[in-house]
Structure formats: structure tokens, C-alpha cells
Amino acid sequence: VRYRDWRWQALWWHHFFLLWNTIDGQTRYTIPEELKQGSVVGPLAKDLGLGLSEIFDRKLRVASEAGKQYFSVDTGKGELVVNERIDREELCGQRASCVLPLQAVLESPLQLHRIEVEIRDINDNAPIFPSNHLYLKIAESAAVGTRLLLESALDPDVGSNSLKSYTLGKNECFSLKLKEIEGGKTVPELFLEKLLDREQKAVHNILLTALDGGNPVRSGISEITISVLDINDNIPVFEKNVYRVTLPENSAKGTVIIQPKATDMDEGLNGEIEFSFESRTPDTVLNIFDINSLTGEIILKGDLDYETNALYGIDITAKDKGTPEMEGHCRVQVDVIDVNDNAPEIVLNSPPSPVRENAPNGSVVALISARDLDSGDNGKVSLQLPKSSPFSLTPSFSNNYALVTRGALDRENFSVYNIEITATDEGSPPLKSTKTIPVSITDVNDNTPIFSQPSYTVYIKENGIAGSILYSVSASDLDLGDNAKLSYSILDSKVQDVSVSSYVYINSENGSIYSMHSFDYEKLKVFQIQVQAKDHGSPSLSSNATVHVFILDQNDNAPSVIYPSSAVHGSLSQQRTSRSSKAGHLVTKVTAVDADSGHNAWISYRLAEATDASLFAVNLYTGEVRTKRAVSEQDDSSQRLLIEIKDDGDPVRSTTVTVSVLLEDGLHEPILDLRHKTDDSHKKTGRMALYLILSLASVSVLSLVTFLILAVKCLKSSRSSGSCCMRRSDSEDYKNPNRNLQLQLNTDGPIKYVEVLGGDMMSQSQSFRSCLSPTSEYSDFTFVKPSSTTDFKDMINVLDASLPDSTWTFESQQVSIKPGQYTTY
Incomplete structure (x- = not known):
């Protein structure tokens, strides 16, 4: 409880001192220990300069830093008085100075004064012996000058009050001597002054007195009883003074090593012998050997280790049972014979240094030594490395080796070589051990960047937003650090005679390719980019990859009317027809083209409005305007037709054309006049049949020739991994219409293809793409899509508007390839 109170008070005062200022000042008093309670220590109030009224008003009190409250303040007189018994030895032990610090506390205002009370020692403790009665033995044959060590007395007092001297009681045989030991202390000894005679006096009783230096002197007494034996x-006498024996270190426990023999000429107990190890025998012997106290046999009880201790010297004592006991001594020397029980050890004298992967042969990696705790051949060691290791060991001196390189290193295959070294000794049987040494390989820039694929194919829609990402190429480098840090760039090349850098740019850090502007499929369908990845090594290495960019068509072009030509220029197209026209009579033909491709270029025609919807009809695919019935006299002479032309894109785009048809009596059809028309219906039918046969024959021959060319081309390129493809390209000459199909081999650009061109301007200039894959089991020949037309105004000049009726009839009846209709053979 006092300990907790003391800690609480110390904590309280600690916070108290932090919160309030302290007035420096110090008062010191000196008192002896063991003063009675209430004894005055000093005039505290006076020394602090306080009046009696201030003692009460300012609540003068003292606080002790010790565990007990030894002092208090007499508030009536302002004196510092003893509150509790003070034992200097309890407080300060054997210290020369004993000072108790106090704090005098005043309130209003709060002040602190430091007070020190020095406690002086008084001689309140007498010397004390560890035991009041000491028993000693001495042989009657003891020589003069024999010393018997006595116990020292203790006195807790200090200074002059501590232990000073000893006195010995009166006796005839012994005197008192003082022996100085460590630390300046003295111990008493009995000194034999003359020979003893047990028959005259068998026991000597002597009083030993210890005196201190106090005033009055205090003393302590110990009674000493000395028995004369x-x-x-x-x-006892051994046969030999020294016995020698050899013992293999792998001897089994329980083996009897030797049996020394001793004899004693005395009789009775004085002649009975007991064997033991000498009292000062070290633990290294006691842990290994044991002795039979009756027979003297020395037995192996522990494990021998030649490497730890090759020689044991054992001191044997033969002691009789006489009084006093007599003993003889001999020495047994055990020589331990080495056996090969220690495996060799591999020591790394220096840590392995990192090695550059292009380090030359013979570069030193680490210094290694080998050792074996065994001796002779058992301690001879040799080191070996695996045969496949790119390192070798070069001996230097006395089992020291240098680990050096002896082959090509490749950090990309092995960034760390764990070299296993085997050490073998020459013992029988030989022992071996292994040690694995990790050797780090540092990188050099010996690997070029590798793209994830040699070429990339990118499909992007036309009319995209400028600055949008097209694709991200990526490359990797097997090296490390700056040797593997890559930068991407685009190599300069031309696209339509313009630098490719004006089309795209690349993020040098991540390989993302961005468009510089929007692309127009009708102007540019495909181009390629050469991307280079370069590392930051010294010297730097680089590699290239090709990015093929295909522009995908969007339905961004509405159909454009190319016939009637007057509709193209914005005026109303007027057509004339006879009132005698029968049902199915061809009045005119509306022709339109779409600059887009694929479904976006499939055109359909529809009669949106008409003066008389029952009189005319428009063919959905050809745009032919024909009479649905025979023209009558009641029909208006001026018929207005609004024809809507739509493509098949998403979203659908359309345009309209207005055709005015004038019904006239006895009108000679201009189209019929321009053709070499005949009234013979049999000739007209024959001509149509002839056209049909010629068209079918042309397509068949074209298909056969295309297949042969593609087969030859694909066989030539079958050694490469690419495919044999042909695609339709743009018609470049609309001014020279040709009704014959043409076969053209196009090798421009990254894709090799064959173009099949048809020059019928009424159905657009067509080219078809055929793909033959050399890696597939079957090859298909496919007409894919019509190419787009880039300039439709030029086509107006070459439009043949005077085709005979038979031709129009043939086009409407034959199975022809129209825009947006594909045929596969």
C-alpha cells in the first residue's frame, strides 16, 4: 500500500512541477539516525524567511521523495520534526553518504523549496559472524605453520563504526593471523604455533571476537571447536604414476578404458581404498568418463570427438578410509585416434560478385576455400562442379580456389546461377558435402525489342473523330532496366504521296497510335504504318512491325443520279412516249450510283409519287420506268413521276428524281430510232438470246481463267504464311467504257490480289475479289463487292442513252450482277 501511495505521490508531484513555477532554493540539515519521533530537525520556517502566521496561511508542508514520510512540519513553531524512525542502514546500505531530499511546499502563491537532510551513522549495529559456532578438524601430524581459514564477521555500519579488528581467546597452540583478500577486505586465519598431541588434548575450544570502531565499541563472538584427528x-600407492591408453573417437559408450591399481599398507579402514576423480577435474572430463569407486575402472560414458579434444589427462585419486584420510594420485592419459567422421566444409571467403552476361572467360566470381576437421587423409579435400556448369574452379594455394567463368552466360535464360559445389575428402569411406552459391548475372543490351506480332491488322470506320486511338502496339524486351525500356516511333513512309506522319502519330511510351484527322473510305481504303520499337540501352537496339490499316466504309454518301442527265444538273427530266404504248413499254430508265460500297451501295428504286400511279411502275433494282397498262386516250398528256432512290446502308440514305412524261400521238420513239430496230419480233428475240448466251459464256470463261491464275499464284506463294487474296479495286477510267471483262493482277500494297473489271457503265464498273487460302483444305472463289465510284459527273458524258429496247429488255431479264447483288461460284 505504501508503495502505491509513494508512486501516486511521485506522479502527483511530477505533474505539479510541470504546472507551476518553482523557486530555486536549498536548505540542508544534518541529523543522526534513530532519532525519536518528534525530534526537531531544524527551524524550517525561519530558514525559509516565514513568519508564524504565514505557516498556517500558506499551508507549509513537506513532501518526501522516499517511500516513507519521515518528516513533517510543526505548524505551531514552524520546525521540521522527525515523523518516523530512520534507519540509515535500511535507507542507504553501505554508502558513505546518506541524504534524504525533501520539498517544502507553500501555497498562495505556490512555491517550492528544496531541503536535504543528511543522516549520520551511529554505532547501532554490532559485528556478526555467519555462524556462532565453527567446527574445524586438523590432523595431529599437521606441521607448524599450518593455517586454518576462519569466517569473517559482518558489520552494517559505515566509517569508524564498521568492523575494525579481531581478537583470539587465550590458547597454547594457535595464534590469529589476518589475510588480505580482494577489495581490501581481511579474513582471519588460525596459525598453528606448535605440534599437536591428540593424546594430551583432542579438542581445542577458542573464542574469536570481532570489534568495531564505534564509541562505545560493539563486538561479536564466534566459538571455534578444533578436533585433532x-x-x-x-x-595409497598406484603401480604407475602415469598410465597411457589410445582410444578411437568412435568407441561405444560403456567401454572400459583402463583399470589403475593402488595399494595401502595400513590395516582396517586406513587401508580400504576408494577411487575417484581429482576434485579439480574439469567438466570436459567428467562428461566423457566415469570411474568405478571400488575397482578403479575408467569407463567411457560420453562421445569422443578428436576434432574437439584429441588428448585427455585424467587425475585419479585413491583415498583410504583412515582418519585423517590419506590419498595417492596418478594420471591417466587418453590419446584419441581420429576416424573420418567429419564431412568436408566449403567456406565462401568472399561473397560472389554480380557478373555481366558478356563477361569473358576466366572472370573471377568468388573466392572459395575447403576444410575438413579430420586429420591426415581424412582431412584432404577436393572440390568439383557439375560438368554442365558455365563456371569452373581454379586452385590457388592450400585448398583455396577461385570460381571463374568458363562459358557463355545469358541472363535472359538464367538471371541467377545456383552453383552447386561438391567437396569430397579422401577418408575411407569418403565423406562429401555440397554448397550452393547464387551468382547474379547483370544485364547487357543484347536483345532487340520483340513486337507481340510481326504485323497488325486494324479496321477503322471512316469519318472517325480526329485524335481517336486507332490501335495500340506492344513490344517487349527480355533485357532489364533501361535496356528493356522502350520508345515507339513511326518510320517515315508515303501514303498517296503524303508522309504517313500527317495521317497518324504514336505515343512513344505506350505504343498507342492516334489518327491525325478523319479518314474517307472513298479516297483512302488501306495504308500501312511502319512502327519502330527502340530500347534505351547503349547502344540501343530496335525492331519494326507493320500495321495494316483498313478503312471501313460508312454509309455517308447518298445515291447520285447519273441518268437522266437533266436530273443530275437540277432540271426536270422530260421523256416522251406514244399513246399507243402497250403494257410493259419501256418509257425511260433512271440510273444512279452510290459512292459507298457493299450494302451501303445497294440501290433500290421506288415510285414515290405519280400523276397516275396505275399507269407507270419502276423496277426495284434496275430503275426502268415501264407502263403498267396500255395508254388510253383519257390519260393526261403530261404525267409527273417522283422516283425515290435509296441505298441499303444504316442509316438509309436516299435521293429523288422527278421525271415528266409527255404522252403524244404517233410519236416515233427516239430510243428505237437510234437503234437499228426491226419490226421483226423474231429478230428481236434472237438478238436477246444471243446477248444472253454471250454473257453467260463470258462469265464462264472468266471464272475458269481466274481460277487458273489464282491457283498458279497461290502455289508460288504457298511457301509463305500469307493467304492468296484478290479484291476489287476502284475503276480508274470512267471515260472509256468497256463492255468486256478484264483480269488485272494487283501487287501494290501489303495484300496481293487479282481484279476482275467489267466496263458496263449502266451497272457501274465492277471489280471482284477472290481469296484462296493455301492453308485451307478447300479454296473458294468469291465475287465479293463492287468498288465505289469516286467521280460520277464524268460518267454522265459517257452514258449511252440510246440503247435499243432489246438491250433494256435483256438487262431486265438476265441474271446479272447488279450493284449490291453478289454471286459466288
Whole structure:
């Protein structure tokens, strides 16, 4: 409880001192220990300069830093008085100075004064012996000058009050001597002054008195009883003073090593012998050997280790049972014979240094030594490395080796070589051990960047937003650090005679390719980019990859009317027809083209409005305007037709054309006049049949020739991994219409293809793409799509508007390839 109170008070005062200022000042008093309670220490109030009224008003009190409250303040007189018994030895032990610090506390205002009370020692403790009665033995044959060590007395007082001297009671045989030991202390000894005679006096009782230096002097007494023992005048004698024996270190426990023999000429107990190890025998011997106290046999009880201790010297004592006991001594020397029980050890004298992967042969990696704790051949060691290791060991001196390189290193295959070294000794049987040494390989820039694929194919829609990402190429480098840090760039090349850098740019850090502007499929369908990845090594290495960019068509072009030509220029197209026209009569033909491709270029025609919807009809695919019935006299002479032309894109785009048809009596059809028309219906039918046969024959021959060319081309390129493809390209000459199909081999650009061109301007210039894959089991020949037309105004000049009726009839009846209709053979 006092300990907790003391800690609480110390904590309280600690916070108190932090919160308030302290007035420096110090008062010191000196008092002896063991003062009675209430004894005055000093005039505290006076020394602090306080009046009696201030003692009460300012609540003068003292606080002790010790565990107990030894002092208090007499508030009536302002004196510092003893509150509790003070034992200097309890407080300060054997210290020369004993000072108790106090704090005098005043309130209003709060002040602190430091007070020190020095406690002086008084001689309140007498010397004390560890035991009041000491028993000693001495042989009667003891020689003069024999010393018997006595116990020292203790006195807790200090200074002059501590222990000073000893006195010995009166006796005839012994005197008192003082022996100085470590630390300046003295211990008493009995000194034999003359020979003893047990028959005259068998026991000597002597008083030993210890005196201190106090005033008055205090003393302590110890009674000493000395027994004189009978003479045993024959000691046991061994046959030899030194015994020698050899013992293999792998000897089994329990093996009897030797049996020394001793004899004693005395009789009775004085002649009975007990064997033991000498009292100062070290633990290294006691842990390994044991002795039979009756027979003297020395037995192996522990494990021998030649490497730890190759020689044991064992001191043997033969002691009789006489009084006093007599003993003889001999020495047994055990020589331990080495056996090969220690595996060799590999020591790394220096840590392995990192090695550059292009380090030359013979570069030193680490210094290694080998050792074996065994001796002779058992301690000879040799080191070996695996045969496949790119390192070798070069001996230097006395089992020291240098680990050096002896082959090509490749950090990309092995960034760390764990080299296993085997050490073998020459013992029988030989022992071996292994040690694995990790050797780090540092990188050099010996690997070029590798793209994830040699070429990339990118499909992007036309009319995209400028600055949008097209694709991200990526490359990797097997090296490390700056040697593997890559930068991407685009190599300069031309696209339509313009630098490719004006089309795209690339993020040098991540390989993302961005468009510089929007692309127009009708102007540019495909181009390629050469991307280079370069590392930051010294010297730097680089590699290239090709990015093929295909522009995908969007339905961004509405159909454009190319016939009637007047509709193209914005005026109303007027057509004339006879009132005698029968049902199915061809009045005119509306022709339109779409600059887009694929479904976006499939055109359909529809009669949106008409003066008389029952009189005319428009063919959905050809745009032919024909009479649905025979023209009558009641029909208006001026018929207005609004024809809507739509493509098949998403979203659908359309345009309209207005055709005015004038019904006239006895009108000679201009189209019929321009053709070499005949009234013979059999000739007209024959001509149509002839056209049909010629068209079918042309397509068949074209298909056969295309297949042969593609087969030859694909066989030539079958050694490469690419495919044999042909695609339709743009018609470049609309001014020279040709009704014959043409076969053209196009090798421009990254894709090789064959173009099949048809020059019928009424159905657009067509080219078809055929793909033959050399890696597939079957090859298909496919007409894919019509190419787009880039300039439709030029086509107006080459439009043949005077085709005979038979031709129009043939086009409407034959199975022809129209825009947006594909045929596969």
C-alpha cells in the first residue's frame, strides 16, 4: 500500500512541477539516525524567511521523495520534526553518504523549496559472524605453520563504526593471523604455533571476537571447536604414476578404458581404498568418463570427438578410509585416434560478385576455400562442379580456389546461377558435402525489342473523330532496366504521296497510335504504318512491325443520279412516249450510283409519287420506268413521276428524281430510232438470246481463267504464311467504257490480289475479289463487292442513252450482277 501511495505521490508531484513555477532554493540539515519521533530537525520556517502566521496561511508542508514520510512540519513553531524512525542502514546500505531530499511546499502563491537532510551513522549495529559456532578438524601430524581459514564477521555500519579488528581467546597452540583478500577486505586465519598431541588434548575450544570502531565499541563472538584427528601415516600407492591408453573417437559408450591399481599398507579402514576423480577435474572430463569407486575402472560414458579434444589427462585419486584420510594420485592419459567422421566444409571467403552476361572467360566470381576437421587423409579435400556448369574452379594455394567463368552466360535464360559445389575428402569411406552459391548475372543490351506480332491488322470506320486511338502496339524486351525500356516511333513512309506522319502519330511510351484527322473510305481504303520499337540501352537496339490499316466504309454518301442527265444538273427530266404504248413499254430508265460500297451501295428504286400511279411502275433494282397498262386516250398528256432512290446502308440514305412524261400521238420513239430496230419480233428475240448466251459464256470463261491464275499464284506463294487474296479495286477510267471483262493482277500494297473489271457503265464498273487460302483444305472463289465510284459527273458524258429496247429488255431479264447483288461460284 505504501508503495502505491509513494508512486501516486511521485506522479502527483511530477505533474505539479510541470504546472507551476518553482523557486530555486536549498536548505540542508544534518541529523543522526534513530532519532525519536518528534525530534526537531531544524527551524524550517525561519530558514525559509516565514513568519508564524504565514505557516498556517500558506499551508507549509513537506513532501518526501522516499517511500516513507519521515518528516513533517510543526505548524505551531514552524520546525521540521522527525515523523518516523530512520534507519540509515535500511535507507542507504553501505554508502558513505546518506541524504534524504525533501520539498517544502507553500501555497498562495505556490512555491517550492528544496531541503536535504543528511543522516549520520551511529554505532547501532554490532559485528556478526555467519555462524556462532565453527567446527574445524586438523590432523595431529599437521606441521607448524599450518593455517586454518576462519569466517569473517559482518558489520552494517559505515566509517569508524564498521568492523575494525579481531581478537583470539587465550590458547597454547594457535595464534590469529589476518589475510588480505580482494577489495581490501581481511579474513582471519588460525596459525598453528606448535605440534599437536591428540593424546594430551583432542579438542581445542577458542573464542574469536570481532570489534568495531564505534564509541562505545560493539563486538561479536564466534566459538571455534578444533578436533585433532588420529594419524593415518600410510597413503595409497598406484603401480604407475602415469598410465597411457589410445582410444578411437568412435568407441561405444560403456567401454572400459583402463583399470589403475593402488595399494595401502595400513590395516582396517586406513587401508580400504576408494577411487575417484581429482576434485579439480574439469567438466570436459567428467562428461566423457566415469570411474568405478571400488575397482578403479575408467569407463567411457560420453562421445569422443578428436576434432574437439584429441588428448585427455585424467587425475585419479585413491583415498583410504583412515582418519585423517590419506590419498595417492596418478594420471591417466587418453590419446584419441581420429576416424573420418567429419564431412568436408566449403567456406565462401568472399561473397560472389554480380557478373555481366558478356563477361569473358576466366572472370573471377568468388573466392572459395575447403576444410575438413579430420586429420591426415581424412582431412584432404577436393572440390568439383557439375560438368554442365558455365563456371569452373581454379586452385590457388592450400585448398583455396577461385570460381571463374568458363562459358557463355545469358541472363535472359538464367538471371541467377545456383552453383552447386561438391567437396569430397579422401577418408575411407569418403565423406562429401555440397554448397550452393547464387551468382547474379547483370544485364547487357543484347536483345532487340520483340513486337507481340510481326504485323497488325486494324479496321477503322471512316469519318472517325480526329485524335481517336486507332490501335495500340506492344513490344517487349527480355533485357532489364533501361535496356528493356522502350520508345515507339513511326518510320517515315508515303501514303498517296503524303508522309504517313500527317495521317497518324504514336505515343512513344505506350505504343498507342492516334489518327491525325478523319479518314474517307472513298479516297483512302488501306495504308500501312511502319512502327519502330527502340530500347534505351547503349547502344540501343530496335525492331519494326507493320500495321495494316483498313478503312471501313460508312454509309455517308447518298445515291447520285447519273441518268437522266437533266436530273443530275437540277432540271426536270422530260421523256416522251406514244399513246399507243402497250403494257410493259419501256418509257425511260433512271440510273444512279452510290459512292459507298457493299450494302451501303445497294440501290433500290421506288415510285414515290405519280400523276397516275396505275399507269407507270419502276423496277426495284434496275430503275426502268415501264407502263403498267396500255395508254388510253383519257390519260393526261403530261404525267409527273417522283422516283425515290435509296441505298441499303444504316442509316438509309436516299435521293429523288422527278421525271415528266409527255404522252403524244404517233410519236416515233427516239430510243428505237437510234437503234437499228426491226419490226421483226423474231429478230428481236434472237438478238436477246444471243446477248444472253454471250454473257453467260463470258462469265464462264472468266471464272475458269481466274481460277487458273489464282491457283498458279497461290502455289508460288504457298511457301509463305500469307493467304492468296484478290479484291476489287476502284475503276480508274470512267471515260472509256468497256463492255468486256478484264483480269488485272494487283501487287501494290501489303495484300496481293487479282481484279476482275467489267466496263458496263449502266451497272457501274465492277471489280471482284477472290481469296484462296493455301492453308485451307478447300479454296473458294468469291465475287465479293463492287468498288465505289469516286467521280460520277464524268460518267454522265459517257452514258449511252440510246440503247435499243432489246438491250433494256435483256438487262431486265438476265441474271446479272447488279450493284449490291453478289454471286459466288
